[in-house]
Amino acid sequence: MSDRPLPPASLPRRAPRQSHSQFTLFGERRFAPFFWTQFLGALNDNVFKVGFSSLVTYQTARFSGVDAKTAAFLISAIFILPFVLFSATSGQIADKYDKAKLTRFVKTFEIVVMLIGGAGFITHHAPLLYLCTFLMGVHSTLFGPVKYAYLPQHLDEKELVGGNGLVEMGTFVAILIGTIIGGAAAASPEHGAWWLAGMCLAVALAGRFTSARVPVSPASQPDLRINWNPITETWRNLSLARQNRTVFLSLLGISWLWFVGATFLTSFFSYAKDVLSANPDVVTVLLATFSLGIGTGSLLCERLSKRRVEIGLVPLGSIGISVFAFDLFWASRGLPQAGPLIGVAEFLSHARHWRILADLFLLAMFGGFYSVPLYALIQSRSQPTHRARIIAANNILNAFFMIVSALMAIGLTAAGVSIPGIFAATALLNVVVAAYIYSLVPEFLLRFIAWVLVHTFYRIRLVHAERIPEQGAAVLACNHVSYVDAVVIMAESPRPIRFVMDYRIFRTPFVGWLFRHAKAIPIAPAHEDAAMLERAYDSCAAALAEGELVCIFPEGKLTRDGELNTFRRGVTQIVERTPVPVIPMALRGLWGSVFSRHADARFPRPIRKGVMSRLTLAVAEPLDPGAATPETLQRIVSDLRGARR
Template identity: 80%
Template sequence: MSDRPLSSAQQTRRSAREHGSQFRLLRERRFAPFFWTQFLGAMNDNVFKIGFTSLVTYQAARFSGVNADTVAFLISAIFILPFVLFSATSGQVADKYDKAMLTRFVKTFEIGVMLVGGAGFWLHDALLLYLCTFLMGVHSTVFGPVKYAYLPQHLDMTELVGGNGMVEMGTFVAILLGTIAGGAAAGSEAHGAAILAFGCVAIALIGRVASGFVPQSSPSQPDLRINWNPVSETWRNLKLARENRTVFLSLLGISWLWFVGATFLSSFFRFAKDVLSANPDVVTVLLATFSIGIGTGSLLCERLSKKRIEIGLVPLGSIGISVFAIDLFFASHALPKAAHLFTVAEFMTLPAHWRVLADLFLLAMFGGFYSVPLYALIQSRSQPSHRARIIAANNILNSLFMIVSSLMAVALTSAGVGIPGLFLVTALLNVIVAVYIYSLVPEFLLRFVAWLLVHTFYRIRLVHAERMPEQGAAVLVCNHVSYVDALVIMAESPRPIRFVMDHRIFRTPFAGWLFRHAKAIPIAPAHEDPDLLKRAYDACAKALDDGDLVCIFPEGKLTKTGDMNPFRHGVSEILQRAPVSVVPMALRGLWGSVWSRSADARFPRPIHKGVMSRLTLAVGEPLDPAQATPELLQQIVSELRGARK
């Protein structure tokens, strides 16, 4: 980054980005036209799909050759088939060409697609409607990489979580409105097909107008030669994604969420009819509850993560999904039955149904906690030159997982498993997948533990957090007050950190496994194990050469009095091998907690964040490695800490 001072206008914009609400993006041209374009596209998808599904579920006699029991799963499978076939090509196109131009092309294509769908509704022709479903899948396949590669090109790092949250919220509000409109139109036996035909074309036309205001987005790799072979290019995209293990496993995590979401959303019509004994209008209530839930979770991510990419929310999300999906299984039993299908008013008067709605809302809200940080993580850690192809790889995986979801649903349904049983199987599979992913990438679990500790017991104030480097190698130096110092620093860092930790920690079963997988560096004093000490310094040098952050506690041990111990020469040894900038930091407020060695240690009260739960992490100005002597660092850290221990 440049060291030139910012102009007053730049400072005003930076302050607005750091302190303003994510909703302010809707007033800015770099975001608003794009937001409304994708909003209208998602809405049209759902007006069409919900209208089609509702008509063939409740008016099957008017569509020859259609099986009402499996049509919802078939529509879902047809819609996602283009993602398998064309995602590899669409990722290359999005990296090679201006994303604004591609957006306008896609919206023009949508108009033609909806003319085909309108003819299908008008003629009650299932084949034309299936063809439109496939073509809308093509539309979404092309737009997907453009959509998620556009955001990091126009938003800075402090806006990325909020921007993704707005897009996720907008997508599911669009699903909600599309569901209401599609369901309401299909509910009109006399004119439903005609209303759907004209409505879908009208929404496509409005979306094309909105796309005309999307600002120019320069291509990330204009000299890219497109490989038109979808098989070889799909394999190449997956290899690109695998170059960064965390990114690839994040792609798998998002694809799994699509598996879960597709299973639930595709089941709502049969769930309403067969389990809840409700009419089609109640399906709208279920989808509205689900959409509002995931929109709420998506918007809360920015606040919960303090505008950073907080992957600690991902395990929290997966836990919530499983808990409330399992409860939905139990809530679906012993429901009241009626001689007729419940109307919305009748459905809402029964307390048992409110538990079902609460489970759906909370399941979806935790889905928002899960998805938004993963999308932001992928966007931030992917190379800009092939970011769209990484998103395309994600779309390929998403489509494969959704196809498997549809096949699993059809197989279980054919075997006699009811919709509540399908929900239970999905919830239990979610537990297995979550445990597997977090065992492979403990960074998620560590961030979750850190986030939970900080947000349950403490209120942290950051002083000059912007001094923590967002890119490049640096050594972080901090005082050592408690056993949770590393977790607190980790919770407030915008990037992963390689902590230098006492080798004895690695002997404990859980902490040892966790910190080994988090790539912490074990160290021992020279009189205990000189070989381990040398290996630790070499490992620090290698990490810094790779551009990582390394954090060391130069005191070498926890304070027993609250006062700082003398800084040792470990920092100097590291800087001799890798001369990088040094960032001094100081923790205040952990002395006296149960995590410290204070004789009067107290356990902080959960949730109730009083005076004893206030922490401060103060960050100093980065130092040139030639200046960073242990004596100067101790003086700076002492000044940063101040009188409070």
């Protein structure tokens, strides 16, 4: 089955909305109140956690029975524990009830929790603050499925990447502001606890106020019977997520990012104190830099992905995470450990510290490239009727990975491993996990290769690319100019394509591996291998029956002079078996490149804006199956291509 679901008949399609920028969503009620509600929730989480972590790290004497070296990791683990225990139940609740009403309930609950936390701050009562940490985790567990199931209910698919980017950006800007507020308040030796108590309660009240404007969001499955057993329901949610392999492995990918992120974020207090010999204000600088990086990466995703779900950015993100995590390890070696704790001004006066900040920013930015497309992919490919439970499964996995992250950090610290050593171990693990995931889901790596090739060497102009359908079966028919035609089309398609390709291509080591994993269909002329030809037509029929796109080059071979070869009857044979629309396409600008058969082939021009080689991919109106004769297709493709080859 194709892993892109069709909306059930009971859920009407939204008409596509015209928007030139993701920021226009801030002017619409369907997005803005929800955004500010989740922003304030993330802000409060971090004011509380950073304030608590800072107090027990730098004012340990006021909290009896607390180990300053492991307190931040313990706080993180306690906050995440409710995600493991209650995510399955919260996913059902989000599917069964109106998400706007749930949002307001959760925000009211937050006010009660912050009253408890305020009492813990004022009395310096660690057990009460640990209880509040757990309850804030419950608050976030209840809101998580609502948060990510709300977006696809109110945004169309072309807005999902931008909307998710804004939410991710907002979350980490909230982390930034919460870090500054929490760190600054905790730094006050006399009134810090009172400041934290007042700030947390004020933010909770503001969140409840904004939640009142969140529009009605009808339940996706109001007749759902809730299973209150968290163990059996957790297993059921994970089984539900595993029904779609790409979605489930995307969940694992996101969970791994939270493992990496949690390891770094919870290490910053000990890293600042024990490695950088810095005071709590420097922790704020580190967390702020990390948050700005995530926010920048999240916002850039829409531009880099051209407002579609571009999973080619995911491998790019994982590569960047490992590169800059390793460099952070090297930059942290040999720093002076003597003397009193330094402040922000002295910290910023050292060039080596700027390298550390650059590593943190870029690591986090690539984390944004990694996470936003995965969230959008999960939302777009999950069935709407149980989307919230898929998000709940995501939260369960996230929580499990974050708890393992905290336990790993505690264990490595107890074994004498330094904080930079933990960073290096995490970077190495990231390489192993990324390689494993991409071996299981080659679609990520294939899109990355196509995206890098096309966007590094070429500037592509798209003409009516929206005519490539985002759902449903169709046959794409394109002229054949170069060896990278399929890669260019793959990079610009909104969804995976099954290419019909000459069987000899599969004998080439790298290219053969690439197209085998892209599920390309090998084909041979009847006079060379009639059985393979028949198998190719059978494979095309099966792919179209599953609602997939099939692309064929009707010329059957690369052009030797830049002109179109005579179109063969391959398309006719395919649509006679499975009548689906046929979409003519034309590539311009690849003739003469090193990838073509031009006698004076040249490499693409330098990588500089304005001077990169320019390509055009033009798409014509779909044809009815009966009208897609070889002669008609050749005429249309010739007209689309024009004089430029």
